[in-house]
Amino acid sequence: MTARVVAATTASAAVLALLLAGTSAPAAADVDLGGSPVEGTANPAAPTPLTAGLWSDTVTGPGESPANTLRFSYQRTMEYSTVLIGVTGVSAEGAGDGLGVAVTAPDGTVCDSDETSYPTPGTAFGVSVTVGPDDVDDRDSVCGRAATLDIAVDRASSDLTSDLPVAIRVVEEAPSVSAVADLLEPADAPRVALPTPGPPTTLPGVPSFDEAPEIGNGTYADEVPQGEQRLYRVRLGWGQALAARVDVPGQTSIEGSYPTVDLTLYDPVRDPVEAAVEESLSDGTYDEDGGRLFEGTPRVGLLNRFAGQAATVPGDYWVAVSVSPADPDSEEPAVDVPVELSVEVTGEEDGAPQFPEFLAGPGGSAAPDGYSLATPYLVGAGVFSADVSGTPSGADATDEAASGDDARRTAGLAVGGASLLCCAAGVVLLTRRRRVSRAAAR
Secondary structure, three states, X not given: OOOOOOOHHHHHHHHHHHHHOOOXXXXXXXXXXXOEEOOOEOOOOOOEEEOOEEEEEEXXXXXXXXXXXXXXXXXXXXXXXXXXEEEEEEXXXXXXXXXXXXXXXXXXXXXXXXXXXXXXXXXXXXXXEEEOOOOOOOOOOHHHHOOEEEXXXXXXXXXXXXXXXXXXXXXXXXXXXXXXXXXXXXXOOOOOOOOOOOOOEEOOOEOEOOOOOEOOOEEEEEEEXXXXXXXXXXXXXXXXXXXXXXEXXXXXXXXXXXXXXXXXXXXXXXXXXXXXXXXXEOEEEOOOOOEEEEEEOOOOXXXXXXXXXXXXXXXXXXXXXXXXXXXXXXXXXXXXXXXXXXXXXXXOOOOOOOOOOOOOOHHHOOOOOOXXXXXXXXXXXXXXXXXXXXXXXXXXXOHHHHHOOHHHHHHHHHHHHHOOOOOXXXXXXXXXXXXXXXXXXX
């Protein structure tokens, strides 16, 4: 995959497309998670089967209750593959809410689990798991060999009983045949440099993962109203990392409490990225001093997942800028916060694993149709992709969604323009997750 850098002319064309899409302002809305509807079951003996793709459901509470746990299953299509699962929610409640996901093998082995809590209302928060071999050359672990995986999604430890809409992203990655010496070693202390702002291009983000405009190296100006979350999309290849910076100017005109501005990065399964820089600053205040926020990702490498780090894969990453809601009891009007977002993709594409030219299904069964060396990721039902991009789901998946070509992305920009003024509530202030590592037996 070639790194994509959006030049000023491209950004200007995108802005023109947005203007042509219309200027009507729809009503305020939470972040749109997307996904085809599916209904999980509470019966662990009869879970709802999922294919690769993007799905939507609703979790109720209280959490940690069998009656409120959504049960799904996934049938591997490739022997020794890795299955990536992300669950993203938008909470109307905020503090006290949570999400949990756990994956088990048929013999009861807990393969991986994740939990998060205390989101901010109206913004995306999530959890993710990675289920596959215990090492690059592992072919014996229970979770790496299991043909069927059981997936449980719940409200974590929350006592809330309201509905929580969620999206579930499922992607299957072909097994790697690379030797460790051929792969990038995980960085013990990942470093990305603070981007240097350039002349800004006005390009508003949108409260939607699917419709977020794709951006590259550069600086982008926006005005984010209180209570909204704006998303942009950046594509990373193997060996690359993302650095994002938000500059907030100082102001003295606001009376009472100052709005909080937050910067969050999401990975290709739409899970918030754990900070990969030593001195990241993900939130600040729109006050007389202004502020500068900074976040970064680790470089994309296969070995990260075997070194106690979150799995990193090539594909779409998202940058989100959020502003806290106005105090409903305040007599002061809500404000629009001017921000400048600078992003930089660092590193040349390098360290891509080698995938097998031919592969089999679980237990030596027939290999799935559509797989090739160039498209090792199953991202939809029967749809393979070069990376974890696109959002196909179920029977609606298409080759266009898997290809990740320029036509899909150009269309995405135009569609995004129709929703530019759509509102999203809240600011992402996430409590860091408690992750239970895979315990696959050998």
